[in-house]
Amino acid sequence: MPESSADWWKSSVVYQIYPSSFSDSDGDGVGDLPGIIGKLDYLKLLGVDVVWLSPVYPSPWDDNGYDISDHTAIDPRFGTLEDWDRLRDGLHERGMRLVMDLVVNHTSDRHPWFTASREGDPDRRDFYVWRPGRDGGPPNNWGSVFSGPAWTYDEGRGEYYLHLFSPSQPDLDWENPKVRAAVHEIALWWLARGADGFRMDVINFVSKNPKLPDGPRTGDYGDFAEHAINGPRMHEFLHEMHETVFAGRDVLTVGEMPGVSVEQARIHTNPVNRELDMVFQFEHVDLDHGPGGKFDPRPLDLVRLKASLNRWQTGLNDRGWNSLYWNNHDQPRVVSRFGDDGRYRVESATAIATTLHMMQGTPYVYQGEELGMTNAHLDDIADYRDLETLNYHRTMVESGRVDAATAMAGIARMSRDNARTPMQWTAGENAGFTTGTPWIGVNPNHTRINAEAAVADQGSVFHHYRRLIALRKKHQVIAHGRFAPLLEEDPRVYAYTRAYNGQVLLVLANWSDHTVKVDLPEDVAGPDSTLLIGNLPDPGPAPAPLRPWEARVHLFH
CATH class of the missing domain: 3.20.20.80 (Glycosidases)
Known part of the structure; x- marks a missing residue:
């Protein structure tokens, strides 16, 4: 573990x-x-x-698995619960x-909950957002994330159900x-x-x-x-x-x-x-x-x-x-x-x-x-x-x-x-x-x-x-340091510092295909620094010009 x-x-x-x-x-x-x-x-x-x-749950796959028909099983296309157990153990x-x-x-509209709800089962009847229509149409004017109205009429129940996504994804009623x-x-x-x-x-x-x-x-x-x-x-x-x-x-x-x-x-x-x-x-x-x-x-x-x-x-x-x-x-x-x-x-x-x-x-x-x-x-x-x-x-x-x-x-x-x-x-x-x-x-x-x-x-x-990833585990300043932005109006350089327990991390990244001169405040870059990581060979000291798409991280003590 x-x-x-x-x-x-x-x-x-x-x-x-x-x-x-x-x-x-x-x-x-x-x-x-x-x-x-x-x-x-x-x-x-x-x-x-x-x-x-x-999601790896059983699904009709209308929305690539985000329409779930059983929340406590594995879709056969992905394997079995025993395969999931092996994955858990391997990790x-x-x-x-x-x-x-x-x-x-x-859920999916093929989930047993929804089937029972549309059929009026006493335990599941109110599991979803059902409403009668208005003026011959849906209960309100909402549109869905995936285009079209957010309501679908169910002939059997005689009401509309809400789906903020696909009609195959009816919304549960958390009330x-x-x-x-x-x-x-x-x-x-x-x-x-x-x-x-x-x-x-x-x-x-x-x-x-x-x-x-x-x-x-x-x-x-x-x-x-x-x-x-x-x-x-x-x-x-x-x-x-x-x-x-x-x-x-x-x-x-x-x-x-x-x-x-x-x-x-x-x-x-x-x-x-x-x-x-x-x-x-x-x-x-x-x-x-x-x-x-x-x-x-x-x-x-x-x-x-x-x-x-x-x-x-x-x-x-x-x-x-x-x-x-x-x-x-x-x-x-x-x-x-x-x-x-x-x-x-x-x-x-x-x-x-x-x-x-x-x-x-x-x-x-x-x-x-x-x-x-x-x-x-x-x-x-x-x-x-x-x-x-x-x-x-x-x-x-x-x-x-x-x-x-x-x-x-x-x-x-x-x-x-x-x-x-x-x-x-x-x-x-x-x-x-x-x-x-x-x-x-x-x-x-x-x-x-x-x-x-x-x-x-x-x-x-x-x-x-x-x-x-390795640096995050090694240096607490990366996980816990206080963030302070720099050069907020610069259209090409993303810069900021992180500070924790007397250490200051300076992060510089050129988001352009041009060499960029970095004009940092005088109190940011000190003499005692270590280059933690850079993405180009032979990086210069802070705040040397940044080459196209160059990023450097300096640690000051």
């Missing part, structure tokens, strides 16, 4: 695995649990402490922990104490089996305004955010779950919370409130969304990015905790999004990583990020599998609202499928991911960008991540 200490997750690094795309052991084209087990020594070499496993034997994905804002008790039982079941915590999917959607009023109209439908995100009983529900499920247990809890503010996160993650260890916020990954939304992207504005991340760093510094991430299964690859995935792929991938990993918080690495994997640059809608992407194309392109070329450019840049192409293990066929036909196409650049080549190259993105 991993060693335990209070707040162990503050010096840990989490690695997210999207099982469908990680490693396929049986040649059916879909990744599985035995495939993950076969790669545990790779994760040990990287140095991560925790593996977060995206624990290597000193790593296993965190599960807890998706409990909604019902029986629902909350059932959710608690699911979490306790996995903890009893040996899970080490949970990432909680869109957990701040579970408290909704019970009156379900109309939202401000945005296009064809209203925006539900004001009435269905961070609702009136959010803190109550999370505290109840902590006290019932997590209190006294050595676990990690992180809540995915779109739309959460710094002020709200301070409450959620303040230990005295006993709610969550940390939250996933989305402010920094929404900054490149244009007027038409995520598929209408605009170039990165580094000053705006710094303002956002710096505010979260300073805002949670004294009583809360940050989660640190660039990538996950819902975000395009950061080296393509914010970096340069051509000439400066290695340099920009490592500079961007250094910027994040030296901040206060728990870093999350998404599979392939440590290799500098890029967007797939797919230009044919037939190559996409993501429900959100396909719905957008159908709604906007096929209806003529957006011309096809413009839409496909936005999709190629921002689609979630960019994160879901198979993990690139080798330069061989299908990147060594499968011996069969992969469920989604492999990025052609796997012949150059793959784990086998990266592990063999000490100058690779992989080894830079390995060194960043």
